[in-house]
Amino acid sequence: MVSVRRREELVSARKAAGLTQEKLAEVMSVDRSTVIRWEAGEYAPLPYQWPKLAKVLGRSADELRELIGLRLPREAPLLRSELEPAFAWLDRRIGWPPGTTRTRVTAAAPARSRGGATAGRSLVAETLASYYGDSVSGHAQYAARCGPVRVATSVLTRREWLDLACPLTFEGDQLALSADGEASREQLDAAAAVRRLAEAATHDVRIADVPLYRLTDVQVRPGMVGGKVSVVPFVEYALSVDLLERELLESLAAGRDRMPLRDRYLPDLPAVLDLQGRLCAGGVLALTAIARPADPYRGGADYLLLVQERSGRVLNAARRLAVIPKSFHAPLANHRADARIGATLRRELEEELFGRVDVDRTAGTQRAADPMHPSRLSAPMRWLAEQPGRLRIECTGFGFNLVSGNYEFASLVVIEDEEFWPRFGGDVEANWEAAGLRQYSTLDGDLISELTGDETWSNEGLFAFLQGLRRLAEIGGDRVRIPAVELGC
Structure with missing residues (x-):
């Protein structure tokens, strides 16, 4: 205050x-x-x-x-009040006396540092392929080719979960809140949880004690995405299965084979697919394509593609490339209505691209009864909503990211009306989750092929990028001149 x-x-x-x-x-x-x-x-x-x-x-x-x-006093970086709810939660969860977590985090922080994305995306995917093998028929890690570049990712998927072309409308977007989906209580590693909080305090990483959707059932087919979700504390995810990413990167850096947390939480592919038996959090991420008119300096009419460089303050995929928006699937104000993945995606467009700080779930208590009411929308979003046909939002694929077992709804956001960019292009600005934005044109196939092979991609980001390109090639007409994206999984 x-x-x-x-x-x-x-x-x-x-x-x-x-x-x-x-x-x-x-x-x-x-x-x-x-x-x-x-x-x-x-x-x-x-x-x-x-x-x-x-x-x-x-x-x-x-x-x-x-x-x-x-x-803040530089010698006391751990006094950030926004982490206090997470400290209190861990005290209760472990059964420690109040204040124990805070004391342990304070003691741990000076000796800890947070590494970046030191392992390339391909090495992460290959390591997980070796760890899990091919033990579940019909599932494989997503792979594709874009021009001369072939890539494989850590996203476990099925053929029928790809090329969904599913409009995120009421008819196609059928993910629903379930009242009978109590989350399994993960067995926390107290030392690892304290270390995560110490890193968060030292490096200003956001861990908020807010609700998060846990996937308990999924049904995906072309034209429809559905299933059930329940609600769990975000901090429980952050201090349990989300630790697998850091453990994996540290193991690769040190040349170690052992990953005890992975052995505990996700030991094999049947465990990955056991949604009732584990905490399966995840999110929605979308390739954003904005139609632009022909320009005497830039060239012909195209789509602008946006790619973000993730900041070091995000919980996972820090300092990696990703599509934008990218968000955990979580409620904002209405647990039932917000269960649809389109609700998260529209909110994140407002927050991550159009500057709506008041819909940032990490920024404080939500006071608005309807944060996404038409009267509260940003000017760009309000303009897009005024007329049908200006904005297309689709789900393009689904899979489980073996890095932490997260579910991933890959999506595509297309702003079809080329008047948008001259009118609102100056208002498009990434929020704190991104260290920067990159622009690519759908007329520059060579550059997009080169981007596909960039080793700093997050695996789920590349999955959404390639699935978005496949769909954009189908609907984009002459604005899209890129190599075909051919599936290899």
Whole structure:
């Protein structure tokens, strides 16, 4: 909570810059309600917004941090209040006295560091292929060829789970909340959980005690995606099966064969497919393609493809390439209505590309009764929703990522109306989850083939990218001139 004095200083700084709340919201690409909450001290601007806000208010970065009360002692990086719910949760889960996790995290942090994506994507996929073998008929790790480049991934899938061309409308998007889906209580490794929290505190990684969907049943076929989900605490996932990614990378870096956490949580492919017997979290990720008109400098009409470089602050796939948006599938306000994967995807478009901070589940308590009400939509999303045919959203494939056992709904977002980019292209900006955005044209097949072979891809990101390209080639007409993506799994 920001102090009264600092709240007044923030208001004074805005007024001194000659800005109303509405104008500051417009400049920062957020809702006025977000500015109101900043000035009320309900929550602070997110770190990725600080440079721009400091410039707008005419302050240095340090002055802004002081202004909004975020100058933390450098010798005590673990006092971030947003991790306190996770500390308390682990105390309860393990049966420790209150405050034990906090004490252990404080002691562990100075000696710990968080490595990046040191192992290439191919090595990760090959290692998991060797670990699991081919023990379940009809399933295989996703592989494909784009031009001269052939890739294999860690995503376990089936032929009938690919090329779904499923519109994420009420008829096609049938994932539903189940009342009888109690999550299995994973046997936590207390030392590994404390280490994860220490890394999160030291490196400003976000672990929020918020609800997360767990998949308990799945039915996927062309034109329809369905199944059942229940709700579990996000922190339970973060401190159990999500640890498998780090263990795998550390094992590869050290040349070790043993992976005790994987042996415990996901020892074989039957365990991966046993949705009732394990915590299977996951998400929705989409290749975003935006139609652009012909340009005398760029060339003919095309689709702009967006690829993100993930930041070091995200929980998994840190510092890897991925499509955007990419999100955990989780409720925002209505557990039943938000169970459809299209609900997560539309919310993430708002958050990850159009600047809606108030739908960021890690940013604070959700107060709006209907955060995705038409009156609250960003200007770009409101324009897309005004007329049918401007926006196409489809699911293109499904699989389980063997890295952590996550389910992955690969999707495609196509902005069909080429008026969008001249009108709103300047409003498209990644949020804190991305370290940067890359642009690619669907007229540049050589560059896209080269991108396919980039070893810094996350496996699930490459899966969604290639499945999106396959579908875009079918529907994109003359705007798409790329090598055919041929399946190899």
